[in-house]
Amino acid sequence: GAGVSQSPSNKVTEKGKDVELRCDPISGHTALYWYRQRLGQGLEFLIYFQGNSAPDKSGLPSDRFSAERTGESVSTLTIQRTQQEDSAVYLCASSTLGYRNQPQHFGDGTRLSIL
Amino acid sequence: GENVEQHPSTLSVQEGDSAVIKCTYSDSASNYFPWYKQELGKRPQLIIDIRSNVGEKKDQRIAVTLNKTAKHFSLHITETQPEDSAVYFCAATGSARQLTFGSGTQLTVLP
Numbered sequence: 164g165a166g167v168s169q170s171p172s173n174k175v176t177e178k179g180k181d182v183e184l185r186c187d188p189i190s191g192h193t194a195l196y197w198y199r200q201r202l203g204q205g206l207e208f209l210i211y212f213q214g215n216s217a218p219d220k221s222g223l224p225s226d227r228f229s230a231e232r233t234g235e236s237v238s239t240l241t242i243q244r245t246q247q248e249d250s251a252v253y254l255c256a257s258s259t260l261g262y263r264n265q266p267q268h269f270g271d272g273t274r275l276s277i278l
Numbered sequence: 279g280e281n282v283e284q285h286p287s288t289l290s291v292q293e294g295d296s297a298v299i300k301c302t303y304s305d306s307a308s309n310y311f312p313w314y315k316q317e318l319g320k321r322p323q324l325i326i327d328i329r330s331n332v333g334e335k336k337d338q339r340i341a342v343t344l345n346k347t348a349k350h351f352s353l354h355i356t357e358t359q360p361e362d363s364a365v366y367f368c369a370a371t372g373s374a375r376q377l378t379f380g381s382g383t384q385l386t387v388l389p
Binding site for chain 1: 284309310312314320321323329367369371377378380381
């Protein structure tokens with residue numbers, strides 16, 4: 164596709180439920196990143212995938228958060244037993260190579276609201 | 279890990295004036311410094327970036343300067359227009375591959 168695609172665009176769920184967020188990176192981009200953006204704040208790194216290498220999970224805030232990616236395609240971010248503090252916009256980005264100086268291109272994000 | 283501080287948090291300028299946003303970083307290994315513009319409810323969009331082998335880069339009304347010795351970099355917007363109003367984020371790559379973002383600057387250009 165032309166850009167990074169995320170779905171759903173909005174998700175409202177009850178506390179304690181599990182949610183799954185999807186990211187479809189730009190075709191050919193080997194690196195994929197997940198970030199969390201709370202209202203009025205900056206972006207917090209969550210997890211990074213580069214090809215078939217082991218992902219960098221150092222930003223995941225708790226064991227309720229997990230993510231998967233098969234090869235260089237779609238990624239899913241799963242939040243189990245959601246809490247109200249999980250409410251945020253979850254942004255996905257991709258880049259051509261997983262080096263430190265390549266531009267990252269963002270999707271529109273998924274706005275997650277926990278009731 | 280990397281720590282990025284951004285100032286000011288809010289900035290109001292008159293249309294046509296210049297705006298300057300400053301960031302500092304902590305990791306001397308950082309070598310890539312992008313700036314993103316985020317309009318309300320929209321995705322962050324890359325507007326300019328600079329690598330550590332360059333001290334300044336300009337693209338029309340936007341310029342970025344980098345001082346590696348002092349570990350700070352700045353965004354300069356000249357001849358501001360109302361459509362420049364948005365939140366601007368600086369970022370830096372530390373020893374890891376992910377970007378560490380500043381906390382953002384809400385720029386308002388007054389007509």
